[in-house]
Amino acid sequence: MTPAAKIKIARADDVAEGKSIKFSIPRDGRPLEGFLARFQGKLVAYENRCRHLPVSLDFFEGQFFTQDGQHFVCHNHNALYEPLTGLCTQGPCEGQSLKALPIETSDGDVWFIGGARIYSEAMAHVDLIDVTYVPDRVDAPDAVRAPPIDERVFEPSLVVPHEDEPALTRRTYRRR
Numbered sequence: 001m002t003p004a005a006k007i008k009i010a011r012a013d014d015v016a017e018g019k020s021i022k023f024s025i026p027r028d029g030r031p032l033e034g035f036l037a038r039f040q041g042k043l044v045a046y047e048n049r050c051r052h053l054p055v056s057l058d059f060f061e062g063q064f065f066t067q068d069g070q071h072f073v074c075h076n077h078n079a080l081y082e083p084l085t086g087l088c089t090q091g092p093c094e095g096q097s098l099k100a101l102p103i104e105t106s107d108g109d110v111w112f113i114g115g116a117r118i119y120s121e122a123m124a125h126v127d128l129i130d131v132t133y134v135p136d137r138v139d140a141p142d143a144v145r146a147p148p149i150d151e152r153v154f155e156p157s158l159v160v161p162h163e164d165e166p167a168l169t170r171r172t173y174r175r176r
Ligand code: FES
Pocket: 050, 051, 052, 053, 054, 055, 074, 075, 076, 077, 078, 079, 091, 092, 093
């Protein structure tokens, strides 16, 4: 068990086949916009940033799919991207790929994995940290882990069963 370094971004049911939604996560103190889409039954997530120029793909707010639903399109200069790989197959950035965002679906929720940077950024400013421990199913060697919490700075409580989900545990850390 390790502290979860992930952020809930949507309910899986919110994204029907051929549909997409946008979400935002903090990065380097600023919001990073991504989009979540379902193609051929699979959920994928990418940064909402074209590889031709550093601008959003969805000139028409929230529209990422082409009309035939077979590609993502950048509405600025019509670059086409494969939904499952993010590869640009036509347009000024042909051969380059959208930046994929790692996600995981669990119990109908979709999570962005790798929020550890966000924890790190927030830690200098918070007085209370509330950690839920979840089974660690992220086995990628380069997975981003939650940062260690300095117990000289934060006093840990006892680990207790999570009140909403007895299979999980939680504890708080309060600034000393
Ligand atoms: S900015 Fe996306 S194709 Fe030019």
